[in-house]
Each structure stands twice: as C-alpha cells, then as structure tokens.
Amino acid sequence: MASYREIAVNGLWKNNPxxxxxxxxxxxxxxxxxxxxxxxxxxxxxxVLACSNAAVALIRGAVxxxxxLPVFVMIIAALTTCIELLMQAFTYELHQILGIFIPxxxxxxxxxxxxxxxxxxxxxxxxxxxxxxxxxxxGLVMVAIGAVRELLGTGALLANMQLLFGPLAAxxxxxxxxxxxxxxxxxxxxxxxxxxxxxxxxxxRLDEILAARTKARQPEVPVPSRRVRVTGVIE
Amino acid sequence: xxLPRITSPHAKGSNRTQQVMLQxxxxxxxGVLALTWLFxxxxxxxxxxxxxxxxxxxAAILALRQRPLGFFLKDYSALVTAVLxxxxxxxxxxxxxxxxxxGFAIVFGKQLYGGLGQNPFNPAMLGYVVxxxxxxxxxxxxxxxxxxxxxxxxxxxxxxxxxxDGWTQATALDALKTNKSLTMDELWxxxxxxxxxxxxxxEVVNLAFLAGxxxxxxxxxxxxxxxxxxxxxxxxxxxxxxxxxxxxxxxSPLFHLLSGATMLGAFFIVTDPVSGAxxxxxxxxxxxxxxxxxxxIRAWGGYPDGMAFAVLLMNLAAPTIDYYTRPRTYGHRKPTxxxxxxx
Numbered sequence: 001m002a003s004y005r006e007i008a009v010n011g012l013w014k015n016n017p018x019x020x021x022x023x024x025x026x027x028x029x030x031x032x033x034x035x036x037x038x039x040x041x042x043x044x045x046x047x048v049l050a051c052s053n054a055a056v057a058l059i060r061g062a063v064x065x066x067x068x069l070p071v072f073v074m075i076i077a078a079l080t081t082c083i084e085l086l087m088q089a090f091t092y093e094l095h096q097i098l099g100i101f102i103p104x105x106x107x108x109x110x111x112x113x114x115x116x117x118x119x120x121x122x123x124x125x126x127x128x129x130x131x132x133x134x135x136x137x138x139g140l141v142m143v144a145i146g147a148v149r150e151l152l153g154t155g156a157l158l159a160n161m162q163l164l165f166g167p168l169a170a171x172x173x174x175x176x177x178x179x180x181x182x183x184x185x186x187x188x189x190x191x192x193x194x195x196x197x198x199x200x201x202x203x204x205r206l207d208e209i210l211a212a213r214t215k216a217r218q219p220e221v222p223v224p225s226r227r228v229r230v231t232g233v234i235e
Numbered sequence: 236x237x238l239p240r241i242t243s244p245h246a247k248g249s250n251r252t253q254q255v256m257l258q259x260x261x262x263x264x265x266g267v268l269a270l271t272w273l274f275x276x277x278x279x280x281x282x283x284x285x286x287x288x289x290x291x292x293x294a295a296i297l298a299l300r301q302r303p304l305g306f307f308l309k310d311y312s313a314l315v316t317a318v319l320x321x322x323x324x325x326x327x328x329x330x331x332x333x334x335x336x337x338g339f340a341i342v343f344g345k346q347l348y349g350g351l352g353q354n355p356f357n358p359a360m361l362g363y364v365v366x367x368x369x370x371x372x373x374x375x376x377x378x379x380x381x382x383x384x385x386x387x388x389x390x391x392x393x394x395x396x397x398x399x400d401g402w403t404q405a406t407a408l409d410a411l412k413t414n415k416s417l418t419m420d421e422l423w424x425x426x427x428x429x430x431x432x433x434x435x436x437x438e439v440v441n442l443a444f445l446a447g448x449x450x451x452x453x454x455x456x457x458x459x460x461x462x463x464x465x466x467x468x469x470x471x472x473x474x475x476x477x478x479x480x481x482x483x484x485x486x487s488p489l490f491h492l493l494s495g496a497t498m499l500g501a502f503f504i505v506t507d508p509v510s511g512a513x514x515x516x517x518x519x520x521x522x523x524x525x526x527x528x529x530x531x532i533r534a535w536g537g538y539p540d541g542m543a544f545a546v547l548l549m550n551l552a553a554p555t556i557d558y559y560t561r562p563r564t565y566g567h568r569k570p571t572x573x574x575x576x577x578x
Contacts (some may be wrong), residue, residue: 185369194343 002122004129011133018141018196019203023109027101028142029192033153036160038093038146041101042139044087046132048079049111053131056119057081073106078107090181094163110138141199148195153187157179252351256311258456259503262447263318266499269443270322273380275434277326282318284392285333289317292341300346312351316340319359319503323496324366325377325541327388332373344362356550357510360543367543377405379427380436405436408495408539411486416460419480433484433493441498448502457506460518464494465501468526476534485534495540500525504542510550517553517560524549524556 002010016024028044032038064072084102087095093190095102105111119127151157155177156165161169185191270278293313297304320336340362348354353501367374400416405413407428414422423429430438452459490498496504505511505522512521527542533540565567 181370183369184371185365188368 002126004126007126007130008133011130012140012204013134016137016141016203017110017111017113017134018107018138019200021110021113023113024138024207025196026104027108028138028145029189029196031098031101032145032149032192032195033141033187034150034160035143035146035158036094037097038142039139040087040091040164041098042135044083044098044102044141045105045108045110046135048083048105048139049114049135050128050131051079052076052111053114053119054124054128056115057122057124057127061125062122067110068116068120072120076111091164098164107230110134119121144199145192145195149177149186149191152183153185153191154182252310252312254558255456256315258451258454259315260311260318262451263444263503265443265447266322266440267318269440270326273439274326274378275388277328277378277392280319280389280392281321281324281326281328282402284330285317285321285324285337286314288334288337289313289320292338293346296342296346300350303349307350310351313341313345315458316345316359316362319499320362322499323359323363325374327378329373329394330392331394332366332370335369336366338362339365352509354509355553356505357504357546358551360546363543364547367538375409376520377404377406391501396398400462404428405537406495407437407490408533412533412539414482416482418482419484419486432489433491434495438493438496441493444498444502448498451502451506458515458518459506460515461505461511461522462501464519464522465505465526465529466497466522469497469530470526472527472530472534476530485530491530491533496527498540500542500546502531504546510546510553512553512556512559512560514557514562516562517556519551520556520560524552 011017013022018028021067021224024045027041031041050074052075056072059071070218080103087098087102114131118130122130150159155175157174158172158178161172165172186195267278267282287549290308293308294304297307317337317340320340321333324333324336340358344358344361344367345354347350359383403569405426405428407430409428410422410426410428416424428435430436432438433441448462451457452462469491470488473486473491476485477487478484486494501522505525512518525542528545528548529541532544534540536544
C-alpha cells in the first residue's frame with residue numbers, strides 16, 4: 001500500500017500523466033491555448049478523475065473482471081455528464097469554448113488508466129487521493145502550457161478569466177509585453193506540440209540534474225578486493 | 236625507403252559536404268545579384284544577418300550537444316540554409332523576422348533531429364513556414380522593384396519605422412489570386428506586378444536561379460530527376476487548368492514557371508538530398524508531387540505561393556516514396572519492396 005506522500009509525488013511529478021505517461025494528449029494539446037481554457041479543462045478533468053477513482057474503488061469488490069471495462073466507462077461517462085451540466089449552469093461561455101472536449105473527458109485515457117491500474121486495486125481514500133493528484137498533475141501541466149502559449153501568442157496573461165471566476169475577474173489580465181505583435185504559431189496547434197516537447201525536455205533535464213546531485217551526496221562505497229574470476233555477488 | 240601508408244579510397248572526391256555546399260553557395264550568386272539589382276540592398280542585408288544568426292544558433296546548439304564546433308561549422312550547411320532563407324524572405328525584412336526564421340530552421344528543423352543528414356524536413360522551408368504562418372503581414376510586404384530606398388529599408392529592418400506608403404506592391408501571384416473580374420489581358424495591362432512573361436522583376440530572378448541551377452546540374456551535384464519532375468508537374472497542371480485568358484484563368488504555364496519561387500524551389504529546395512526521396516524514380520515522383528502541390532496551392536489554396544508548404548508535405552511523403560521505389564539490387568531479378576531488418 002502506497003503512502004499518501006508517494007501518491008502525491010507520483011501524480012504531480014514522477015508519473016505525471018501529461019509529462020511522463022503522455023496520456024490524454026488530445027485535450028492537453030487541443031484546448032491549452034490560453035490559461036482560462038487550460039484551467040477550466042484541467043479542473044473538470046481532475047474532478048472527474050477523483051470522483052471516478054473513488055467510485056471505482058468503492059465497487060471494486062462487486063465487479064467481476066469480465067465486465068469491469070464497461071462498468072468503468074459508464075461510471076466515467078455519468079460523472080462527465082454531471083460536470084458538463086454543471087459547466088452549462090455556471091460557466092456557460094467557457095463550456096461553449098471548450099465544446100466537444102468536455103464530453104470527450106469520458107474517453108480520456110488517464111481516467112480509464114487510473115481506474116484500471118490503481119482504483120481497482122486500492123481502497124476508496126487512496127484511490128480518490130490518487131485521482132486528485134493525477135488530475136492536479138495533468139491540470140498543472142495544462143496550465144503551464146496554456147500560460148506559455150498565451151504569453152508567446154498574445155503577449156498577455158490571464159485574459160478572459162471572468163469566464164471561470166465571474167465578472168470580478170475581468171480585470172485580472174496582465175499585459176506582460178505592451179505593443180506585442182503576436183506570435184500566431186504559439187496559439188495554433190503546432191505551438192502546443194512545441195511547448196509540450198520543451199516542457200518534457202526541461203523535466204527530464206531537471207531529473208537528470210537532481211539524480212546527479214543525490215548521487216554525488218551519497219558517500220563513496222568502498223570497492224571490495226577484486227578477484228579475477230567472479231562467479232557471484234561479492235559481499 | 237619508408238613508404239607512407241595511405242588507406243583507400245585513393246580517388247580524390249569532389250563530393251564532400253563542404254565542397255557541395257560551397258558549390259550551392261556559388262550557384263546562388265546569380266539569383267542574389269538579380270535580387271539586389273531589382274530590389275535594392277535588402278537582399279544582401281538579409282543575407283548577412285541570416286548567415287550571422289544561423290552560424291550563431293548552430294554554434295550554440297553544437298556546444299549544448301557537445302559536438303565539435305569547427306568540424307560542423309566548416310561544412311557550410313548552416314550557411315546554405317541561411318542563404319536559402321534570406322533569398323526567400325522579403326528584402327529588408329525586420330531583424331526579428333529573420334532571427335526567428337533562422338532560429339527555427341537551425342534549432343528545430345535541423346539540430347533537434349540530430350543535425351545534418353538527420354532532418355526529415357527541409358530546414359529552410361520549415362523556418363520560412365513558421366514565420367509565414369506567424370507573421371503574415373511582414374511576410375507579404377515585398378517592395379516594388381526599383382523603388383526600394385536603402386534608408387527606408389534599413390529603418391524597417393531595424394524595426395525603427397514602418398515602410399512608406401507605396402513601397403510595397405502586390406506580387407503577380409497575389410494580383411492573380413485576388414482578381415475576380417478582369418480578363419488576363421486587362422489584368423496584365425493594369426497591374427504593374429506583371430512583367431513580360433511572369434511577375435515583373437521576379438521573372439528575371441527566376442531566370443537567374445535557373446542559370447545557377449543549370450550550373451549545379453552541370454557540376455552533377457544532383458541528378459535531373461527532382462527539378463525536372465517539379466517543373467513538369469507545375470507546367471502540366473497549369474496547362475490542364477489554364478482556361479485561356481478569361482477572368483477565372485489561373486495563368487499560363489510560362490507564367491507559373493517564371494513567377495514566385497518556382498526556380499529557386501526547383502533547383503535549390505527540391506534537390507535537397509537529405510529530406511527528399513533517394514532513388515532516381517523516387518526523386519522524379521517527389522518533384523512531380525511538389526510541382527502539382529505548388530499549383531494546387533497557387534490556384535485554389537489560401538496562399539498566393541505554395542513552394543514551402545508543398546516541399547514540407549512531400550518531405551512527409553518521402554519515406555513512403557522510398558519504400559515503393561526501391562531500385563533492383565544487382566543480382567536480384569525483382570526489386571525488394573521495403574527494408575528488411577538486419578540487412
């Protein structure tokens with residue numbers, strides 16, 4: 001049984017669905033062209049993921065192996081419908097912008113993947129927490145991509161936040177580079193691929209540096225006396 | 236007597252990367268001269284700035300990848316990419332435009348794939364498409380021939396001022412694309428963008444590139460297949476869909492052969508040995524595809540010229556073309572389809 005700390009580290013960094021597992025690329029690349037779109041999509045996905053993981057863990061004793069996939073998909077589809085109705089009720093404009101990507105949460109591989117790989121084998125609390133952490137990891141990557149693309153594409157950040165947080169958030173927009181002409185490629189689909197690739201490269205490099213640092217910090221293991229012929233492990 | 240031991244091959248080859256690249260640079264001189272004569276010193280400034288950027292990016296990435304700097308910089312491949320880009324960009328382009336284009340070409344188009352010989356796409360065309368999609372306004376401001384004042388142009392290059400009114404002019408392909416009502420003769424008489432056969436001034440540039448290309452062909456830097464395929468594809472399509480001189484005409488074959496980037500593309504871009512097809516038949520098909528796609532984009536697409544898009548699309552198709560056009564191996568009766576593992 002994994003500890004909560006391990007689950008959190010797994011979801012947010014070590015086994016991040018966006019940067020390491022590369023699951024759910026369709027929404028990750030499709031609607032990450034601004035912070036507000038990315039945040040809306042990330043929140044919706046995280047919520048569905050947490051609830052579906054908890055629900056799957058709850059019924060895991062009652063579902064046989066043969067019918068598990070249809071049952072999981074039905075649970076996920078029901079939760080996605082709930083989220084979609086909620087978004088229609090409270091953030092209608094954002095729902096219109098995200099369009100088909102909201103119902104497509106049902107087919108997001110992360111959600112079915114976590115249900116199958118984690119929730120079906122763990123208790124409710126752990127599974128729900130895992131869903132929350134995986135969802136947050138996905139959402140954070142999405143917001144990071146959205147921020148870079150919005151900044152490169154329009155020179156501003158946090159535009160149109162009123163779509164998600166109500167009219168008070170309308171003046172949250174920060175114009176980072178005044179008089180910016182706009183780099184259209186960043187807003188277009190190729191920009192998503194480029195930014196995601198660069199983020200993955202950055203994460204791998206960071207991991208390399210961290211691994212080298214921990215290795216350097218460990219005390220030198222004394223090499224035992226060498227034998228010419230080695231037949232087993234020398235203790 | 237001690238004989239020096241020299242290993243084979245003993246023939247002194249002229250096909251080393253450095254030699255090939257130098258020949259390509261030499262062959263681009265007529266085009267550069269024609270562009271400079273017609274459009275002012277902007278092309279030369281583009282050329283200098285693009286070369287500096289390309290060498291800088293190449294050196295920086297090579298240092299990051301821990302590769303020998305001198306060896307790779309001296310093969311002049313980055314310089315060729317920069318020259319092709321500088322010739323394709325409008326003269327007196329703003330400095331940041333050239334910087335971004337060469338940066339994408341060298342870093343994303345070439346080095347991230349593993350450097351020279353590993354890139355699936357033509358780096359120069361990749362950089363060109365990136366800035367064409369991102370900055371459509373800056374990319375369509377070609378100065379009218381013989382009007383470009385160096386001072387105004389220099390200000391535009393440095394990003395200090397905008398181009399004066401009347402400085403830029405629609406190219407012939409632009410005028411043809413936006414034309415709705417005029418017949419060919421009326422259009423030819425009205426618009427200053429048209430020259431004798433193709434676009435004004437651009438036809439001379441095209442002929443200059445043709446001369447450079449023929450020199451490369453004479454030097455056997457590439458076989459005739461790719462350029463002939465490309466020109467034939469373009470000519471065939473424009474002949475089929477010519478439709479005379481009516482207002483819905485897409486222009487004559489001669490017009491298409493001498494407008495836009497046709498000759499630059501046919502002899503300097505399509506002949507890229509890395510991103511194109513490998514066998515002779517494959518090169519012919521590759522060129523034919525580029526020619527057809529160029530015409531399709533010019534006639535029915537959203538852009539006035541489509542050389543860069545056509546080349547990138549055919550680059551994507553090159554592995555498939557290679558798969559189906561594998562030549563017969565000596566000693567075997569039938570050509571082997573595809574590649575066997577462990578061969």
